[in-house]
Amino acid sequence: MSGQRAGEDDRVKRDFPSDRFFAGALSPRSENQLETTDDDLQSKMEPNAIGSTVKIRGGGPGDELVVDISGSVWVRVNPTYEEMDNRDNFVSLGDREEDEEAETDLLPVFERFDLDVPSIKIPYEALSGPARETPEVVRERANEALADAFEDVRVQAQAHDDIYLDPGDEHPDDDVPHSALADEEAYEDYLEEREGEPAIPHWNGSLELTSSLDRESDRDDQLIVDVEFENTADHSKRDAIYTIRDPTLFEVQLDLRTEGDVEFVPFTFDPLPEDFRYNRDLWGHGRNCTVRAPDQEETMRDGRTPGRRAPQANPTADHLQTQFIPEHRQLVYESADRDVEASFSELSSLDDGGFEVLDAVAQAMRDYHQEAYDTALEQYQEREDWDADGRDENDFMEDRKAFLREIRRFERGIRCLRDHPESVGRAFELMNETMDRMHDFDSWRLFQLVFIVMLVPDIASREHEGWEDISWRDGDEMAERFQDADGALDVVDVLWFPTGGGKTEAFLGVAVWNMFFDRIRGKHFGVAAWTRFPLRLLSLQQLQRMSETVVYADVVRREQPEIGSRPSRPFSVGFLVGKANTPNALTGYDNDNFSRYQDDPDLREDAKVIPSCPACGSDIEMRVTDDIRLAIRL
Known part of the structure; x- marks a missing residue:
């Protein structure tokens, strides 16, 4: 170009x-x-x-x-x-001499x-x-x-x-x-x-x-x-x-x-929402180019990454440069650990160190709420564009209140694990045991663990009374947000995180905990979680990740005396994408799929959506079974 x-x-x-x-x-x-x-x-x-x-x-x-x-x-x-x-x-070809x-x-x-x-x-x-x-x-x-x-x-x-x-x-x-x-x-x-x-x-x-x-x-x-x-x-x-x-x-x-x-001083990039979370500094308006300040790239400052501090107050520069191909420098997202190691192995035994980890996370959240917000507010107040008496200050304080609500929800989840050790707590331990066996890394990112624990009481309310109440979430000032909700399960929680940040593991943690919780409370079979993806390719990729998780979870399930055999059924994954991808049935009116798939190995290969066994890595082969089903053979 x-x-x-x-x-x-x-x-x-x-x-x-x-x-x-x-x-x-x-x-x-x-x-x-x-x-x-x-x-x-x-x-x-x-x-x-x-x-x-x-x-x-x-x-x-x-x-x-x-x-x-x-x-x-x-x-x-x-x-x-x-x-x-x-x-x-x-x-x-047209210009060549014959x-x-x-x-x-x-x-x-x-x-x-x-x-x-x-x-x-x-x-x-x-x-x-x-x-x-x-x-x-x-x-x-x-x-x-x-x-x-x-x-x-x-x-x-x-x-x-x-x-x-x-x-x-x-x-x-x-x-x-x-x-x-x-x-x-x-x-x-x-x-x-x-x-x-x-x-x-x-x-x-x-x-x-x-x-x-x-x-x-x-x-x-x-x-x-x-x-x-x-x-x-x-x-x-x-x-x-x-x-x-x-x-x-x-x-x-x-x-x-x-x-x-x-x-040089920057303009304010007005199309970006006026919000204290955004850096709206714009070093110039370019024509057939963009303008950047190469010496002002956001990097480590005072030992902290850009996402862990306020934008620099009233920045200036002595060098600007045009770029004829616009570039965006996407920083690697750093998930804060706060000096807490949330390892799968410790969390797989709550009484032998797991609760200590959870309590340490809760305390780190409390410390951050008390100290980091005050420091950040001082940094924001140094900026010329900070509106101390209006929207900026209000938005900042609302964000602080929202974080305090997250702390309370997390602490509520810890109480639920302590109050119901044989069901809620045991399912949490088995979920962590699954993750420990499955992954080549050994711990949660803190946002994943907090998200899982926050949701535990809401789902546990299906079995244990006292956890369906939602009045604690936001208090009177935001009660109208949940005025149509009869209980915790009527409220949707949205997890937002950049691509590659670990959202899938956080969701799978909730799903696997729910699967174990269902078996322990006597639900021997049935649906524990639904997922829906906007792109078919993404659906296929996520299916392969989920299949691996579910296989490891079922291995752990089989080892538990109370849920390892019938009437408790194995964990499984369904893939519903329409008959254009995999056949819905092999027999029926005007349906010759049974003979077609039995005789044609290429058709069976096309219907394979998981290339190898998630547990051992063996190649997978599709076969038509005697009970007229399309199944996997290792």
Whole structure:
């Protein structure tokens, strides 16, 4: 999209580079465009300028804004003998010569050159006017720097041994005689005899810069500065038709730096909801690019990751950079452990260390509620955009109350485990035993454990009285949220976590606990949990994960004297995706599936949704049983 990748040959065959690379490319003005100057679609598809609007403050006499422009250009060169010999690999079938004796066109080949523009230093006095038009000092320095850069790359291109020579004819004759391709020496002789001018594009560009007071700021030294770099070169019809010169500028990037007391400050990204949880700092508004502050990337600060602290109060930067391919830096989500090891092995025996783990988690939550929220509030209050008397403060306090409710729910779950050790507690132990055998890691992430324990009393209310009440959840202030709920099972809990964070294990923990709880309370068979997924592929992936969990859970079940044999039935998984994926029945009216699946191993293979045994890894084979079912055979 943007250019050759590192390590690849910096040569483009057959096409203009602008036909290959789009992102970061600034197109020249073409004669065709000049005839239809109102063609807005053309300008969007082939932009000729890159720009950014940024905010600065605090400058004074002697300070400077420094603009650095970088990019690349491509110049046509002669193809090598090897490239001509393998020309058919680079041209379409329709352009290939059927007559082997016919002359062959010289293959267009372009080579890349770096474009480095000398720094353009702009005095702060030229900006503080403000300047509705580009100040003359800026125009002079920019024109001089761009002219030097284009001349430098022009000299580099002219010094190239194999620069393509344009014969200058209205219709260039680039036919290569068949004899010239007999061997490499004959080809080199042909190139030596060619005449013409080096086909070097006439690059050109301009830099425009304006400034105005920031009317939304209370400071009189805060300015909004707009910087735009434009490709002002022309592309002739002849060059375009015969693939001779491409004055497009590629991989164009602006680097803006401040020197002295002047500094960049961010805008507020208004489309993002006004919420204290979000960082709405936006370092600039880009046109055909994005703007970032490379030295302000969110990383560790004061020993804490970005998700465990408030956004930096009133940030400033001395370096901004445009990107022609927008990038989002997704931080790895760190699940806090709070120095508590919630291991499966300890939780599989509540009286021998399990309750100590749960109590330690509850205490860590209490400590965090008491200490971390106060620290975070102080950090937020330092930000200029913090609304201490309005929405921000209210949202923050509501979030704190919500966390306190989660603590109370978790502590309620611990009480339920203690009050019913033979049913609720024992099912919890067996669920942890299952996870310990199944996984190659040995502990829960804290949010998973807290989520499971919070839900335990709600499900236990089916068997034990006193846990169906929901008035404890939110108190009188939010009672209307649950006004239509008769009990805990009428309220839905939503677990939100980033992809890969462990949501599935948290859900499976609840499901496996419920399966053991059902067997212990006398439910020998039946449905314990339903899942529904929006994508069939996701359904299949989750089926395989669930199958592994259920197999390990059933192994643990079989080892328990009270639920290991009939009338307690084995745990199982159903996969309901419609008859287009697996047959609903093998017999019936106008149904010959029995004989089809019995005789065709490929059909049986297509119906297999689990590739191997989740417990031992053995291959799985589908077979038709005597009781007319499609079953698994290991």
